[in-house]
Amino acid sequence: MIMNQFRRPAAQRGTSLLGLVVLAVVVGFVALLGIRTFPSVNEYLTIRQVVGKIMKSQPAGANEIRQAFERSSEVEYSIKSITAKDLVITPVGERWKTSYAYNVEIPIIEPVFLLVKYEGSAASGGGAP
DSSP states (O other), X not given: OGGGGGOOOOOOOSOOHHHHXXXXXXXXXXXXXXXXXXXXXXHHHHHHHHHHHHHHTOOSSHHHHHHXXXXXXXXXXXXXXXXXXXXXXXXXTTEEEXXXXXXXXXXXXXXXXXXXXXXXXXXXXXXXX
């Protein structure tokens, strides 16, 4: 029992208040980036899905591809960054290749913006070129 009197106190473990504040700021900033970028990522995934479906349907020509994209854009409310005129449609032998590219500026905290560049393509028949 006498030995317990001379035992050294154990070192403290854990995070300080300053550490918790720094962690909260980092997690908050990452959450802010995620919340701000989610709509543009959702739009890109929708565009990729729409173009993929159109190209899988074996379109006859560029006009048919553009008309199908316009119809889909009217239904899919999230497509706002590009129009059918922005699609780059090129013939590849008997098939067609549709490409698209666009930039989105996402406001983070004024005057800081995040620039995200999106691009994609699909070939008729459903394969990626």
